Amino acid sequence: MQLSLSEIALLVKGDVSGDPDLKISGVSEIQNGKPGTITFLGNPLYGKYLDNTAASAVFVSKKTDLKDHDGIIVTDPQLAMAKTLSVFYPDKKPPGIIHPNTFIHHYAKVGVDVTIDPGTVIESGAIIGDGSWIGPNVFIGANISMGTNCKIYANTVLYHDIVMGDKVIIHAGAVIGSDGYGFVNDSNRQVKIPQVGSVLIGDNVEIGSNSTIDRATIGNTIIGDMCKLDNLVHIAHNVKIGRGCLITAQVGIAGSAEVGDFCTFAGQAGVVPHVRIGDNSIITGKSGVTKSLSGNKIYGGFPARPIKEQHKKDAILIEVSRMRKQLDQLIKG
Structure with a gap:
């Protein structure tokens, strides 16, 4: 199966940036991108892989994230990827057969x-x-x-x-x-x-x-x-x-x-x-x-x-621990 970037954009309600006729035949991880596939940038921590990804297109939430890549701008890149996966990998219909060994x-x-x-x-x-x-x-x-x-x-x-x-x-x-x-x-x-x-x-x-x-x-x-x-x-x-x-x-x-x-x-x-x-x-x-x-x-x-209360408690415990170490040093000195 192959879909154009514009067809995928229609599916996920996104906007194409780049070649709308670019053919996509599957999906891949951004860090292990493959030519002919689309990937997504859902977490900023994975932005470091964008420059060198081999994927042909990327789902992003901001156009500036694409840099020189073709892609689709969407509100939620992870949701867009989920919808795209369901198209390329649809559920197989069970055969409707009851095995005799039941x-x-x-x-x-x-x-x-x-x-x-x-x-x-x-x-x-x-x-x-x-x-x-x-x-x-x-x-x-x-x-x-x-x-x-x-x-x-x-x-x-x-x-x-x-x-x-x-x-x-x-x-x-x-x-x-x-x-x-x-x-x-x-x-x-x-x-x-x-x-x-x-x-x-x-x-x-x-x-x-x-x-x-x-x-x-x-x-x-x-x-x-x-x-x-x-x-x-x-x-x-x-x-x-x-x-x-x-x-x-x-x-x-x-x-x-x-x-x-x-x-x-x-x-x-x-x-x-x-x-x-x-x-x-x-x-x-x-x-x-x-x-x-x-x-x-x-x-x-x-x-x-x-x-927020838990963070305050953690901060107090850290400070008390630090003060205890300083007090121990003073006693030893």
């Missing part, structure tokens, strides 16, 4: 144009929506309701009674609906609390490899529409996550915590049980949320606090 219970319902790869088990009462693809060695428990056009990658485990929306993507090795961590002490004996709730997953949700989402003790664990979970994320029982949240690797959210809409969690952040995090919160990496947060702010540190 087990599908006779009380399960499988929609039209569903692809099921070998080794998959689908238990009684499960419903698989039209156009969905189930990869190899997937386990789908009883009474699951799966929406249309879902993608479930290899070795995923979906426990019973889960409800999933449309266009859900679950990557390899994820476990959805396992028991929540619930025990109560009875005379020095740990008694398991039965976990009889469910997991509700909204539309257009993506869940990364080896992530786990526990079922509720009673009621539902909820993942809102458009949420995107990275690999190795743990969501505990009865957690409720709003729409459009971004949760990166090794984040853990403890039981019954509530997260508002469009929140972002950086790597290895943690949240204690029973707190509420307001809409549009950003939790920085390795932060620990120990109390409810109002939202619409960036939070960091342990315990997590507004980032």
